[in-house]
Amino acid sequence: MKKEDTVKLISAEGFEFVIDKNAAMVSQTIRNMLTSPGDFAETERQEVRFPEISTTILEKICQYFYWSLQYASGKETEFHIEPELTLELMMAANYLHT
């Protein structure tokens, strides 16, 4: 994976997830962060820090990104969500606009 094609997402606890840029861009918010004109810190460093998202949730979110890409390309599988994560995930989804 080339450096330019990846982005680093950092959770509230400081865990770093390095994922494909196009996967991250499933989130409209992240897409804006990385593509907005003018040089925001995120665009420059190619990393986004989420002080309000826990590692567990962010991991789930990253899984979702990849699942969503597959789903969009026609591979229709179930995306499993543990019930206890539901509420937090929903809030994160609202925040990330996915």
Added chain:
Amino acid sequence: MSSQKKRNFQIEAFKHRVVVDPKYAEKTWKILEHAIHEIYNHNASGLSFEELYRNAYNMVLHKFGEKLYSGLVSTMTLHLKEIAASVDASQGPLFLEELNRKWLEHNKALQMIRDILMYMDRTFIPSTHKTPVHELGLNLWRDNIIHSPNIQTRLKDTLLEIVQKERGGEVINKGLMRNIVKMLMDLGPAVYQDDFEKPFLDVSGTFYRGESQQFIECCDCGDYLKKAEKRLNEEIERVSHYLDAKSEVKITNVVEKEMIESQMTRLVHMENSGLVNMIVDDKYDDLSRMYNLFRRVASGLMLIRDVMTCHIRETGKQLVTDPERLKDPVDFVQRLLDEKDKHDKIINLAFNNDKTFQNALNSSFEYFINLNPRSPEFISLFVDDKLRKGLKGVSEEDVEIVLDKVMMLFRYLQEKDVFEKYYKQHLAKRLLSGKSVSEDAERSLILKLKTECGYQFTSKLEGMFTDMKTSQDTMQGFYEAMGPALTDGPTLAVHVLTTGSWPTQSTTTCNLPPEILTVCDKFRTYYLGTHNGRRLTWQTNMGSADIKATFGRGQKNELNVSTYQMCVLMLFNTADRLSYKEIEQAVEIPATELKRCLQSLACAKGKNVLRKEPMSKDIGEEDDFFFNDKFSSKFYKVKIGTVVAQKESEPEKQETRQRVEEDRKPQIEAAIVRIMKARRVLDHNNIVAEVTKQLQSRFLPNPVVIKKRIESLIEREFLERDREDRKLYRYLA
């Protein structure tokens, strides 16, 4: 693990509720406001998108959306006012560039702000029905910059000035223009129209009004059109370079109105260079330009067409009524054809083969060809000339072309039956004298006439061809039957003509020389012997003869003469001098014919096989005639034509006319009967209308004649008048 997660979730939920600190909103907004300032100052690189987004997100989430929104409006307004001041302060030509630069900056800033405040855009704005951030930014720009009193007029004036400069031939910064115009369009169609398009069209209108005035005073029509075309293209190009595509129609309308429509009439009638001159001089380019320009305005083509029609009718009328032209029918028709070709070519090359123009041309020709009552005769004479000699050595295709052209003229004729009459006469002469160049051409023309006018029109003409063919066989049979008994005498060639098929000739007899008479009698016996119940009359006025003559100094010639001439010449076998009276007595040819025949024998230069005393051009009853011993000719064969004006003389014309009228009567009657049979009852006017319609493919019947025919039919009890309404006629079966 799971319980811990649960706790996490509870704590988070709690955290949301905790933030009710009244200063929270103020603090968060300060962060965002600062960010907006930084963005406008190009200082955004240190900012964290996520932080700003999160703050805006939280503000909206905590019901501070209203504060966020109004804060945005006032902050942005503040910045735009600063920008307005800086744009306003820019000097002269830098004005547009500064405006453009600031616009691009604003756009970029606006995009960033919108991205940061996206959550507000997504949730708060739709639910409160406020203007979305991007649109808000554009509106604020419009209100604070474009519509600020100083900038608004300055912008408009600058733009118009630049356009004017470009019209004057200067090179301008098209890219900048495009950007500024694009900005106006981005701000909404209303902004573009009010702040630029309307004044632009007004100014253009004034400009072109002035320019067209100036051009029309100093240019001729062709140059003016070139200039107008150039201007039009320039405007179209301008639109494609930097204006809204929708403006094209509007601006071209302005140019069309000011440069074409308002000057159109003057252009067309311009002295020495107007439409008529262009047509006369075959200026295809100018004509084409005029057509394409005038086509753009409502009544433009109509104007061209009307003027062209007038011109064609006028020149055509001059042509057909010029007494000079009437002297040479062939030239007359050739001129008509040339005229037609000329205008066909113009319509083809310059007027886009416009159907309405073709129709105008046709109707003009129809109009003036029928002005001259002799047109049918002349057209037939033209064909006669072509078929006699004009088409010799011409390829089949070219023959067809000539014939097609003749047919085209024929179509214009109203009195087609007159043409038929003459054509029959001329065809008869051609066939009998064996002068037709090509039978194929003859047949081809008859076929064309047939397709045009139907079987009836040509059946007699075709009958003439059949007679010719049958006569050949008859002659062959005759000579076989006679065998050697005939070898001594003169060779006889008889054409047996069916009465009715051929132009009726008053049967004029003459005394044939005895040598000829014997052969003729033999033929009569043979013919009547093979065909029962037929009657043969000799049409001596239509025949011809080849005779061998020996002149003084032993010079021998073969003379090609008419039957009458032969009769006269044969008399000189036994006498050297004969008076007019003696000749008349011996041959018994009608006086007019005899005079004509003597004239051609004695008075034609180079063909005067007879000598006349006294020498004069005309034949008198007291004249004496001598055999001209000194006759000589370069050629062995000498053709002595009869002095027949190819064209008909006045009395002949009257006669033909009368015959035509006579022939029309039964046709009109037949038409009346056909119509009445179908309608049973009809009033006078309708009958006349229907008859005219039925017969117009052949001729235009005169209403007076129709009335006479109706009366005659009433007399003969085909029709009767209604007892109550005298205008009504009833058909009597």
